[in-house]
Amino acid sequence: MVSADAAALPMTADDTVPLIALRGIGKHYGGGRGGPPPVTVLHGIDLEIHAGEFVAVVGSSGSGKSTLMNILGCLDRPSHGSYHFQGQDVGLLDADALAWLRREAFGFVFQGYHLIASETAQENVEMPAIYAGLHQDARAQRAQQLLARLGLEARRHNRPHQLSGGQQQRVSIARALMNGGHVILADEPTGALDSHSGAEVMALLHELADAGHTIVLITHDRAVAAQARRVIEIHDGRIVSDSREPAPAPREAALAPPPALAGSPAATTVWWADLREAARSAWRGMVINRVRTSLTLLGIVIGVASVIVMLAIGEGARRQVMERMGTMGTAILYMGSKPPVTGGPAGQLTEEDLQAVRELAEIRRVLPVIGDPVTVRYGSVDKQLYVFAASEEMPAVHHWSVAQGRFYTAAEDHDLAPLVVLGHKAWQHFFPDTPHPLGQQLIIGTSAFEVIGVMSERGAESGAQDYDDMVFIPYNAGRARVYQSQTQPDYVVVEAMSSADVHAAETAMRQLLIARHGGREDFGIGNAAARIQAEAATRQSMAMMLGLIAAVSLVVGGIGVMNVMLMTVKERTREIGIRMAVGARQRDILRQFLTEASLVTLVGGSAGLVVGLALGAVLIAVGVPVVFSVRAMLGAFACAVITGLVFGYKPAQTAARLDPVRALAGE
Structure with a gap:
């Protein structure tokens, strides 16, 4: 029934060379410095097993038979002595080569079945082929065939707890045969079964032996052992009897010999298939442990969402500051006359001074301004307004647009044209019922000015007069018609080429004017752009600080991942041992648990992105300035994944370094 692996191929060229040869094998535990005294389990075991033999090792509990099986199956190493497989010294193999040998040459059948509880029967059977690199479709087909031949086709999607003991043991036998099962190591395979199920398992082992498999049966039951073709009795770690005939007779039909050890370092797996x-296994574990997974994810979700929202709020606040204060110009300086610190009268800023400043390479625009409260009248309505006399460059310097009409031109300023542009509030005050006041006449002081435009609504600057409650007239017309006694501008607005040139522009202006004023610094320069930049930098620093505070929650989430992964390793110690027994290498176990940690953070990071965007949308709806940054979102997501890898590495490394024998014995 289970002769799927029979190939009618010859054995090795020399049948006299034993498949397994033990010489002076001893095993003891303990004896380390400061530890318990050594306990010797095996004493100088000499044993040869040829291909195709059906051997039973019988002995009472504690006789050392299970330890012997672990050494035969490369799950454990002897304390001394030599073990040769196909004539090659197993003691010279590293951990990966031993895993390869377990995967390609051996198949294990345990008393406790050792099936992974979260996997189906078919998935348990497929496991050795996964680590052998067999394609998914091919291994699924082979697993189905094996289960069908063992009478479990209808149960292949059941999990272990849905199977009887006998059915679980047959799944274990199918798993042992998945990669060929040249050598079947069966440790008390009938010990946990009723007599009927035990008889079925023994019948299967006989069929495997007839098909050419090498069977090593470990048992304490002499009746079970008697069914083997060779019985070895072990007592207190020593072989006391062996029923082996003088020379094993070669079988005419046997399995192809196990692969040579020379091929052991070769890796046949594809990394993406392993991943x-x-x-898949990690996702299933997360689903099974939903509550614990959710609590772990919560830390990652909070961390990612906090970073995204905090940085978005900080960026929104920074841009709001730049937008509000930037209407003054992010490259603006203010210049005016003042007495020098050494004493004496205030200086005079002449037209020649202003022209010289305009010619500096660092300067884009120079805007002289005269302004004072003046009585403005329209018909019977009058009001004291700030009359702002400046050149045609005022809207460009202040980044301010005209809502109606137009602004005056340089030619009109040169010609002293009596034109006026209204601020938004001034328009509403004088012309509340006139949607388009263009062409109307205002009396400013004693002179008539024609309305040619209305500025867009701007609002008051912090600590400054409300710009919307002003009127704007040409600089030269203002001097000639309103401010006749004014000999120089009240102040001068200077725009640097860029915000990066502000400090250089300030230095160049100061040096130029000191030279023109005979070495006297009888003027002052105020760096408004520097204040704006300082405010923006402060806001940015606050945003970064908020982001760093939020990032702490990511670290906390990472610590949660590490704690959960450590707990997972402890809970799944036996599963790790099972995977190692069927051929998983250390890097396979490491990859398995790193993938689980990464998957947790990937899911948590994705959920955090969604939650962060949702919270941001709520904040935007209630009027909080929020600006999302793709870089911040990608950075938060990447940090979450990196956090999972960093904090998941130690638990994964712990799992990969577990001793297979101790792992199999773990709970």
């Missing part, structure tokens, strides 16, 4: 399988 896919690790992700």
